[in-house]
Amino acid sequence: MTTPKNMTMRDAFIGKLCERMATDDKIFFLAADLGAPALDRIRSEFPDRFINVGIAEQNLINVSAGLALEGFAVYTYAIAPFITMRAYEQVRVNLAVSSQIRPVNVTMLGLGGGVSYQVSGPTHHCLEDLAIMRLLPNMSVYCPADWVTAEALVDHTRAAIGPKYIRFDGKALPSLYANSESVDLQKGFTSLAAGTDICLVSTGFMTHRALNAARERKDVAVIDLFSLKPCDEVALAETLAPYRHVITMEEAFINNGGLDSLLTKVVREHELPCSQHPIGFNDKYVFELGSRDQLHAINDMDEPAVIRLIDKLRKG
């Protein structure tokens, strides 16, 4: 087996999108003064379908909504906390509400999910996005763990009419999937490791930690859940049925509407006989400086913390 290739999600996604723009003249790309190497190609090859709106996320969303109402498939790109929270009401009114009546094909690309901008402090950390975007009716929410999943979302988001949000990690990460075809976007999750009693259900960057932790202990299952909305909840419940304990892992605030809330709903509605254990950031912003590993360690989110929890659950 070859070593998995490291690549950023945004480069994989925008590279593929650039290819698609060559044959699909309905695709439009809007950025709020945020660049990427692959974006330079879009800017030079399709200057009439690329706009940098400047540092103006509210207008980014409003302009994208107008273009979408004129039949364009619009991709909007900005730093994750700003595209989701600075422009939340624009997203709510002109994407989520509007799309219930008229077709609005806008895909929001948020760069730097979680604490991937680790030393930039609370303004650049993005720990609320998964919960607040899930909250909006008609909105789809994706949190890929690798660039292969991100790339697979290009054709999916072009074809699926409606507003969507994709959280991109800020760092280059190794691939977890062999190719786009192995990413089941209809189901929304993939079983990456089989287990007996404990299942780690993780999203985004945390899936890498989950796999690392599962390698350290026998028979720990891992599910990479990359589509927080929609998600095939029946299939997820069936997959989770054999496990006594479910540990959710997200680089987000926990107990407030993110991945753990999705799992709580599935467990409740399907009466699954498992206990739930959320791993993520507690109800505090992160001012500490340090590497991502250090920030995770402080918050009991690194591999040793996951392994401690696994051991504790098995001791009963």
Added chain:
Amino acid sequence: MTQDQLSAKARWVWSETLRMHRLAPETRVASSLSCVEIFTALYYGGLLEHKGEDPRWEGRDRLIVSKGHGSISLFPILADRGYFDKSELEKVCQAGSFLGGIPDTIIPGYETINGSLGHGIGVACGMAIGLKLKSSSNHIFVVAGDGEFCEGSMWEGVMFAAHHRLDNLTVIIDNNKLCMLDRCEKIMTVEPFERRFEAFGWQAERVDGHDMSLLHQALTQLKGRGRTGRPSVLIADTVKGNGVPELEQDSLCHIRTLTHAEIDRATGGDK
């Protein structure tokens, strides 16, 4: 239509607006009365290309009512122009009707979700770019409130439109000078609009928003400028609650509900 016919039509719209307020007291009547002539000029003065029987006709000019909740005066116009049956006007704000107190896209003829202020210009910018890319010669009008310019997102759109030379866009400011709690000038200075818009690179004109002849003339001129590379704004000076003394004299008229007696007194001999 002749100017006299346009004026008569405006009077009918004004009267119908009050009649609907009588049916549905929760509607914002004062801010709906200041823009009666603006809507009348657009829909009856040959300014807005549209087909009532085909609201999403590709060849239409687009109208975004950014001050959406102050636009129940558009309901009788849309019914009269064939967007929906006139009998619907009798059901305003009733269960099962699509004519709510704050109009949305469920009403044939409305392009966007309304009720939250500050969105119209930005969305119009996206439409304007889209129309240009489609080589469409259609025009986009936005009707905005003056108080709405307290919202920063309006100015993001104003800046964008000028930078991208969106000369297929005209914003009409229903400059009725009142917010909800007081006169705009006491709350937040939004004037002088001309100098502010011109500084951003727009062409700005001002007109008496209740003088049908001047209003129609100004809008015709702004729409017909051709490709100047500049978006345009028409500041239409209006009166909130126009024609109803109880509203005109009340700085809190935005949330004022008229009694039946007040409505009857105002409409007098109108039918």
